[in-house]
Amino acid sequence: xxxxxxxxxxxxxxxxxxxxxxxxxxxxxxxxxxxxxxxxxxxxxxxxxxxxxxxxxxxxxxxxxxxxxxxxxxxxxxxxxxxxxxxxxxxxxxxxxxxxxxxxxxxxxxxxxxxxxxxxxxxxxxxxxxxxxxxxxxxxxxxxxxxxxxxxxxxxxxxxxxxxxxxxxxxxxxxxxxxxxxxxxxxxxxxxxxxxxxxxxxxxxxxxxxxxxxxxxxxxxxxxxxxxxxxxxxxxxxxxxxxxxxxxxxxxxxxxxxxxxxxxxxxxxxxxxxxxxxxxxxxxxxxxxxxxxxxxxxxxxxxxxxxxxxxxxxxxxxxxxxxxxxxxxxxxxxxx
Amino acid sequence: xxxxxxxxxxxxxxxxxxxxxxxxxxxxxxxxxxxxxxxxxxxxxxxxxxxxxxxxxxxxxxxxxxxxxxxxxxxxxxxxxxxxxxxxxxxxxxxxxxxxxxxxxxxxxxxxxxxxxxxxxxxxxxxxxxxxxxxxxxxxxxxxxxxxxxxxxxxxxxxxxxxxxxxxxxxxxxxxxxxxxxxxxxxxxxxxxxxxxxxxxxxxxxxxxxxxxxxxxxxxxxxxxxxxxxxxxxxxxxxxxxxxxxxxxxxxxxxxxxxxxxxxxxxxxxx
Numbered sequence: 001x002x003x004x005x006x007x008x009x010x011x012x013x014x015x016x017x018x019x020x021x022x023x024x025x026x027x028x029x030x031x032x033x034x035x036x037x038x039x040x041x042x043x044x045x046x047x048x049x050x051x052x053x054x055x056x057x058x059x060x061x062x063x064x065x066x067x068x069x070x071x072x073x074x075x076x077x078x079x080x081x082x083x084x085x086x087x088x089x090x091x092x093x094x095x096x097x098x099x100x101x102x103x104x105x106x107x108x109x110x111x112x113x114x115x116x117x118x119x120x121x122x123x124x125x126x127x128x129x130x131x132x133x134x135x136x137x138x139x140x141x142x143x144x145x146x147x148x149x150x151x152x153x154x155x156x157x158x159x160x161x162x163x164x165x166x167x168x169x170x171x172x173x174x175x176x177x178x179x180x181x182x183x184x185x186x187x188x189x190x191x192x193x194x195x196x197x198x199x200x201x202x203x204x205x206x207x208x209x210x211x212x213x214x215x216x217x218x219x220x221x222x223x224x225x226x227x228x229x230x231x232x233x234x235x236x237x238x239x240x241x242x243x244x245x246x247x248x249x250x251x252x253x254x255x256x257x258x259x260x261x262x263x264x265x266x267x268x269x270x271x272x273x274x275x276x277x278x279x280x281x282x283x284x285x286x287x288x289x290x291x292x293x294x295x296x297x298x299x300x301x302x303x304x305x306x307x308x309x310x311x312x313x314x315x316x317x318x319x320x321x322x323x324x325x326x327x328x329x330x331x332x333x334x335x336x
Numbered sequence: 337x338x339x340x341x342x343x344x345x346x347x348x349x350x351x352x353x354x355x356x357x358x359x360x361x362x363x364x365x366x367x368x369x370x371x372x373x374x375x376x377x378x379x380x381x382x383x384x385x386x387x388x389x390x391x392x393x394x395x396x397x398x399x400x401x402x403x404x405x406x407x408x409x410x411x412x413x414x415x416x417x418x419x420x421x422x423x424x425x426x427x428x429x430x431x432x433x434x435x436x437x438x439x440x441x442x443x444x445x446x447x448x449x450x451x452x453x454x455x456x457x458x459x460x461x462x463x464x465x466x467x468x469x470x471x472x473x474x475x476x477x478x479x480x481x482x483x484x485x486x487x488x489x490x491x492x493x494x495x496x497x498x499x500x501x502x503x504x505x506x507x508x509x510x511x512x513x514x515x516x517x518x519x520x521x522x523x524x525x526x527x528x529x530x531x532x533x534x535x536x537x538x539x540x541x542x543x544x545x546x547x548x549x550x551x552x553x554x555x556x557x558x559x560x561x562x563x564x565x566x567x568x569x570x571x572x573x574x575x576x577x578x579x580x581x582x583x584x585x586x587x588x589x590x591x592x593x594x595x596x597x598x599x600x601x602x603x604x605x606x607x
Binding site: 113 | 350351352353354358361362365366368369372373376377440441442443444445446447448449450451455
């Protein structure tokens with residue numbers, strides 16, 4: 001990696017990247033700077049332009065405007081060099097469905113210039129590493145989503161590239177597999193790689209990324225460390241549901257007084273929502289509610305969701321044609 | 337799950353182009369992938385196994401009596417005809433499968449690897465020669481079973497078979513081009529059939545040309561497939577080589593010279 005380090009400290013430098021599909025500007029002037037040896041998260045909802053950005057950085061798409069350098073090499077003019085420096089793991093596993101795991105890895109290894117025996121050894125090594133040895137000979141048709149992702153990631157690591165793109169590496173995975181993926185990603189960085197990962201989940205960025213760029217409608221709307229981002233979004237919120245709807249008004253008054261905030265009432269779901277600055281005061285609130293004889297049906301605390309991050313940063317919520325707010329909350333509840 | 341050294345990174349010098357030797361070896365690796373896929377999904381060989389058998393039997397017994405008086409006399413006419421029809425038709429699959437392949441996620445990986453851009457394309461075309469071989473062998477074996485004894489001898493028949501395969505490979509560049517520029521696999525199939533159907537049937541494959549009306553004879557005579565079929569008949573039945581062979585080979589070369597660069601250019605732009 002010495003040859004790489006000599007040239008620049010920046011694994012990625014992108015300036016003003018633009019890509020349009022027809023009249024839709026999928027990426028509209030994205031700037032990114034990623035320091036070598038870090039995990040960088042690109043956070044945004046479906047259709048924000050995350051994948052398109054990654055595809056341009058990974059030489060899979062030619063930018064309409066702007067420029068990007070990977071370790072100092074231009075993604076358009078020096079694409080073939082850039083390809084020697086990167087590994088790409090796509091949102092949809094980029095492996096051959098009809099072939100077995102071993103065959104996939106052997107073919108990719110051979111394409112990367114490894115000899116026949118060397119390719120076999122590398123494939124076996126990576127399968128072992130990713131716990132896929134038992135399934136090595138089976139065609140991928142019978143693989144679970146998690147196994148496919150792992151194989152996909154393994155394929156990206158054959159050449160031990162100094163920069164790895166992970167496009168939504170855990171979307172659709174069960175929590176256990178997700179945690180496993182996170183471990184693998186952390187280990188990659190420990191061994192000196194740089195990782196750029198896209199995600200829809202704030203907590204994934206929280207878990208992994210050193211820095212985060214929030215992207216919306218093809219633009220970077222916020223950039224910084226996860227902590228900076230969270231502070232800018234604000235606090236967790238407290239959700240209360242009272243047993244008797246008649247008590248709603250009274251309960252709300254108590255909440256406002258005890259917590260010293262403005263709460264919001266949703267009559268549809270019969271819920272009171274209030275920002276929770278100081279968790280300690282909740283005890284007082286509960287005691288006060290008991291004294292007033294108000295019975296609670298439900299109580300929960302919610303950390304800032306991506307939806308709230310967006311609301312705060314962009315002034316509009318996550319917009320997704322297919323998902324209503326209800327479904328989005330459900331999806332977020334599931335991944336928690 | 338612990339100890340792979342991932343720090344070694346790249347030791348090779350970074351170069352912005354792929355050498356000819358690398359390109360060749362990468363193309364062969366892609367061809368190997370194509371072969372593995374055929375082995376894994378043998379059902380995609382359906383057309384090259386059944387068409388030779390069914391067409392040979394069907395057309396021989398339907399037209400045999402009418403065209404040549406009896407089936408036996410018809411065989412030297414029909415077998416070369418069916419051979420060319422079948423093997424050339426097989427080349428459509430190249431385009432269709434290329435399109436299907438390019439739509440899959442794995443192509444993203446190929447594109448992100450530091451390999452020659454042409455390798456996946458060249459590999460696909462190379463692997464498909466297996467299909468032509470199967471179709472050629474099956475047609476000739478089928479012909480032999482129902483009584484075809486090529487007068488030109490075994491060697492000349494083999495040469496004729498290789499000629500057909502070479503020309504099919506050349507033609508497959510046309511369909512590879514459609515495969516690259518078309519939006520869906522089924523549209524590739526559609527366009528290709530539309531072109532090949534008249535070409536294979538408006539030829540001297542099944543019946544003597546002089547039984548057709550004059551305006552049709554005109555087309556049949558300039559149809560390159562007619563020349564190929566005649567060349568195959570000359571070789572297999574008499575062991576002779578004529579102008580038809582030259583025309584066929586030149587035609588094949590022209591197709592490759594035109595369509596290979598076109599296909600590669602379109603392919604590069606798509607990827």
